[in-house]
Amino acid sequence: MLAELTAGAAEDARARREVTPRAEVERAAIAAPPALDALSALSRSDRVKIIAEVKRASPSRGHLAEITDPAALAAEYEIGGASAISVLTEGRRFKGSLDDLRAVRERVDVPILRKDFISEPYQVFEARAARADLVLLIVAALEDRALSELFALSTELGMTTLVETHSADELSRALDLGARLVGVNARDLSTFELDKTLFARLAPTIPDDVVKVAESAVSVPADVAAYREAGADVVLIGEALVTNDPVSTLESFLAV
Numbered sequence: 255m256l257a258e259l260t261a262g263a264a265e266d267a268r269a270r271r272e273v274t275p276r277a278e279v280e281r282a283a284i285a286a287p288p289a290l291d292a293l294s295a296l297s298r299s300d301r302v303k304i305i306a307e308v309k310r311a312s313p314s315r316g317h318l319a320e321i322t323d324p325a326a327l328a329a330e331y332e333i334g335g336a337s338a339i340s341v342l343t344e345g346r347r348f349k350g351s352l353d354d355l356r357a358v359r360e361r362v363d364v365p366i367l368r369k370d371f372i373s374e375p376y377q378v379f380e381a382r383a384a385r386a387d388l389v390l391l392i393v394a395a396l397e398d399r400a401l402s403e404l405f406a407l408s409t410e411l412g413m414t415t416l417v418e419t420h421s422a423d424e425l426s427r428a429l430d431l432g433a434r435l436v437g438v439n440a441r442d443l444s445t446f447e448l449d450k451t452l453f454a455r456l457a458p459t460i461p462d463d464v465v466k467v468a469e470s471a472v473s474v475p476a477d478v479a480a481y482r483e484a485g486a487d488v489v490l491i492g493e494a495l496v497t498n499d500p501v502s503t504l505e506s507f508l509a510v
């Protein structure tokens with residue numbers, strides 16, 4: 255499934271490139287106002303931080319929410335205390351788009367993550383041109399060479415890279431890369447199985463100066479508390495926020 259999602263996203267990017275050539279996206283990326291310092295915004299603090307996700311659907315959970323106004327949802331996330339907003343821009347299975355990200359950018363002042371299946375430089379330039387501050391790179395989807403090229407490009411464009419892992423081996427590849435913001439996704443993107451204790455097993459092996467993000471599988475405040483207890487600086491949450499009142503749910507998660 256991960257390979258299919260990545261291939262689909264690359265195909266969609268090639269179609270967009272037919273309309274907007276790479277040179278043009280590159281120019282827009284370079285001309286964009288500088289990215290916000292997402293690493294500082296997400297760095298360890300005495301309270302857990304949250305990246306709140308704009309997520310309509312997923313291949314594992316199907317339809318989640320009718321989000322007609324992603325910017326309004328993101329504004330609520332900001333009011334609720336989110337430190338950053340994640341916008342799913344994958345169109346096929348997650349029903350997102352870069353237009354969602356652009357709309358969110360118009361409305362919020364916190365850093366924005368482009369959440370997609372990135373495998374080509376074009377997608378990184380697009381992220382910056384749309385004024386994303388962070389991009390996601392999924393270790394399991396990328397060979398070492400592509401991973402380091404995309405990481406270098408994102409860094410060069412002033413963005414922060416969230417490097418996502420799902421095993422000890424992937425984690426060591428992320429650390430070898432020099433990633434400063436590392437995610438452990440509880441969901442295996444190949445099988446969609448959830449492993450809610452994976453973060454707690456891997457976190458002790460992540461150096462102190464790396465910002466640790468626990469991704470997925472939060473439904474109640476106790477889940478946030480457990481991730482925090484296990485060493486999470488940041489928790490990335492989608493489904494629980496789009497299927498409940500965003501502001502009060504965020505407040506309850508931040509109060510742990």
Ligand SMILES: O=P(O)(O)OC[C@@H](O)[C@@H](O)c1c[nH]c2ccccc12
Nearest residue numbers: 439469470471472490491492493494
């Ligand atoms: O809806 P949840 O279980 O709160 O999960 C959010 C986020 O972690 C999840 O959407 C996610 C994590 N990594 C991804 C990679 C691609 C797409 C989606 C994701």
